[in-house]
Every structure is written in structure tokens, then in C-alpha cells.
Amino acid sequence: MPELPEVETVRRGLEPAMVGKTIKKVHLSRPDLRFPFPDHFARTLEGHKILSLTRRAKYLLAELDNQQILVMHLGMSGSFRIEDKPVGQFHHQRGKSPTHDHVIFILEGDKQIVYNDPRRFGFMLLIPQNDIAQHKLFRKIGIEPLGNSLDGPQLTTLFRAKKVNLKTALLDQTLICGLGNIYVCEALFKSGLSPKRKAATLNGRTILARERAERLAHSIREVLTQAVAAGGSSLRDHRQADGSLGYFQHHFQVYDREGEACPNKCGCKIKRIVQSGRSTFYCAHCQK
DNA sequence: AACACCCCCTGTCGGC
DNA sequence: TGCCGACAGGGGGTGT
Numbered sequence: 001m002p003e004l005p006e007v008e009t010v011r012r013g014l015e016p017a018m019v020g021k022t023i024k025k026v027h028l029s030r031p032d033l034r035f036p037f038p039d040h041f042a043r044t045l046e047g048h049k050i051l052s053l054t055r056r057a058k059y060l061l062a063e064l065d066n067q068q069i070l071v072m073h074l075g076m077s078g079s080f081r082i083e084d085k086p087v088g089q090f091h092h093q094r095g096k097s098p099t100h101d102h103v104i105f106i107l108e109g110d111k112q113i114v115y116n117d118p119r120r121f122g123f124m125l126l127i128p129q130n131d132i133a134q135h136k137l138f139r140k141i142g143i144e145p146l147g148n149s150l151d152g153p154q155l156t157t158l159f160r161a162k163k164v165n166l167k168t169a170l171l172d173q174t175l176i177c178g179l180g181n182i183y184v185c186e187a188l189f190k191s192g193l194s195p196k197r198k199a200a201t202l203n204g205r206t207i208l209a210r211e212r213a214e215r216l217a218h219s220i221r222e223v224l225t226q227a228v229a230a231g232g233s234s235l236r237d238h239r240q241a242d243g244s245l246g247y248f249q250h251h252f253q254v255y256d257r258e259g260e261a262c263p264n265k266c267g268c269k270i271k272r273i274v275q276s277g278r279s280t281f282y283c284a285h286c287q288k
Numbered sequence: 289a290a291c292a293c294c295c296c297c298t299g300t301c302g303g304c
Numbered sequence: 305t306g307c308c309g310a311c312a313g314g315g316g317g318t319g320t
Binding site: 034075076077100117118119120121161162163164168276277 | 291292296
Binding site for chain 1: 311312313314
């Protein structure tokens with residue numbers, strides 16, 4: 001489910017339930033997700049308070065009071081939910097945990113946080129606070145598109161020497177982070193730029209080239225901002241931590257709309273092609 | 289260094 | 305109805 005707007009929505013949903021709370025107990029259903037859980041994963045967390053919950057790219061970072069950062073990534077199918085703790089003595093109902101509930105954080109108070117992930121492409125790591133910036137997962141991450149610095153000139157600089165097309169360049173987390181397949185398609189449609197255009201063609205001295213870069217930067221920020229405001233997108237009935245549904249999926253202009261009429265009423269149909277092994281949806285008439 | 293491919297895993301959907 | 309392939313919001317690892 002998760003691109004930047006979804007991860008940010010999850011963060012906002014979890015923050016009030018988690019921050020300031022002490023983790024009493026951690027249950028794991030298995031030894032690994034995408035990667036093995038670190039040694040002493042539960043023990044390092046248990047008894048410690050969560051000081052903050054932030055987002056970097058598509059990662060959630062829970063800062064603990066022992067100078068450790070709990071790093072969480074949702075992969076393709078990860079989700080969190082906040083539950084009331086089960087009551088009574090049957091705390092651990094053997095074999096009865098719902099399918100794919102892999103991690104349970106039992107917090108002080110009456111709540112527990114459950115991580116569910118059918119495909120198990122998500123993962124959780126512990127990284128000492130001081131090592132985060134140098135860690136291989138974070139060292140090369142690009143700029144945050146909703147930070148203050150993403151504009152036309154910056155995009156132009158980032159894409160200057162790239163040989164790949166715009167679709168691929170926008171998915172590259174080392175350039176701009178947080179975009180995924182949906183929002184790249186949407187941003188390209190909004191900006192009227194073809195996913196097949198070479199990324200380096202945003203680099204040019206002409207007014208036209210500068211305008212293209214400016215349009216794309218603006219479209220990226222706009223689509224992400226609107227999606228965050230809508231609570232992200234809920235595909236395949238995916239729910240947010242509080243059980244509610246995001247509704248930005250109803251605003252998709254092109255994503256998963258192969259064969260439908262272009263929203264610009266140009267008379268063409270949305271096309272689907274494959275780039276870097278992933279589906280791209282676009283209007284060949286409106287995006288050049 | 290930059291890029292192209294393959295892979296991880298489960299669930300769902302459409303076609304036959 | 306059942307079976308089978310294609311595909312799904314990500315990204316790490318490897319080989320060129």
C-alpha cells in the first residue's frame with residue numbers, strides 16, 4: 001500500500017497511540033519478515049518509552065528512550081492497526097492470531113499495535129540513533145518532495161546526467177524519495193510530461209525546458225499534498241491504523257485506468273505500458 | 289557509477 | 305467449478 005502519503009497517514013494515525021507510551025511486551029509470530037528480526041529485538045524494545053514517531057521517505061522511525069531507533073518499512077502490503085488489549089487470562093490465544101499478524105507491540109495502558117503484512121516485503125530494524133544518517137538504508141536517500149527545496153531548478157539538477165526516462169528517475173529513491181508507482185503516474189499526467197521522456201531533457205536553457213521542470217516539481221508536490229490531505233489511497237480495502245479508509249484513490253486520473261477516457265477529454269484512452277518492470281498509465285496525447 | 293534484471297511472498301482476478 | 309498465469313502500493317542484490 002505505501003507511498004509517501006500512505007506512510008505519512010499511518011504515522012499520523014499511530015502517533016497519538018504510541019508516542020509517550022512504554023512498550024511493555026513485543027510478540028513476534030515468526031523470526032523474520034523480509035529480513036530476520038535483529039537479535040534481541042523484543043528485549044531491546046521492552047520496557048522502553050517511545051519518544052517520537054517520524055517519517056523519512058517511506059520509513060517510519062520510532063525514537064526510543066534508549067538511543068535506539070525502531071525503523072519500520074511497510075513493503076507492499078504492510079499495515080498497522082490499533083487494538084484494545086484482549087481481556088482476561090487468555091492473553092496469548094494459541095494459534096488463533098489472525099492471518100499475517102506478525103508483530104504485536106503491547107503498550108502501557110489499554111492499547112496494542114498490530115503489524116500485519118501478507119507478502120512480508122516489510123521489515124523492522126533497530127539502529128542506534130547516532131548511526132542512522134550513515135546507515136546504508138538512509139545514506140543515499142534523496143530529498144523529501146514535500147520539504148521546502150523541491151522546485152524546477154532542483155529537479156533539473158537532479159536529472160541532468162540521467163539516461164533513464166522520467167518514470168524511472170522519479171521512482172529512484174536516491175533522487176527524490178517517497179514517490180511510488182501511483183503518484184509518479186499521477187504527477188506525470190498532471191504535468192503533461194511523457195513517462196518515456198528522457199529525464200535529462202528537463203535540463204535545458206530554453207524557457208520551455210525550465211517550464212517543464214517547474215510543472216513537474218509543482219505536480220509532484222500538489223499530488224502528494226492532496227493525497228496526504230485525503231488520508232492516502234486505500235487500495236484493496238486497505239485501512240488506516242484507526243480503521244478508516246483513505247479516499248485519494250477516487251482522485252486517480254490515470255493510475256489503474258487503462259482503457260478509460262483521458263480525464264482531459266482529449267478523446268484518447270489511457271494507455272498502460274511497462275517500464276522497469278512496472279505498469280505505467282498515461283495519456284499518449286496529453287503527455288509529451 | 290549507472291543501469292537492467294531478478295527475486296522475495298501471498299492473494300486476487302480474469303480467461304479458458 | 306477449477307486451474308493457471310499475470311499482476312499488485314517496494315526495493316535489495318547481483319551482474320554488466
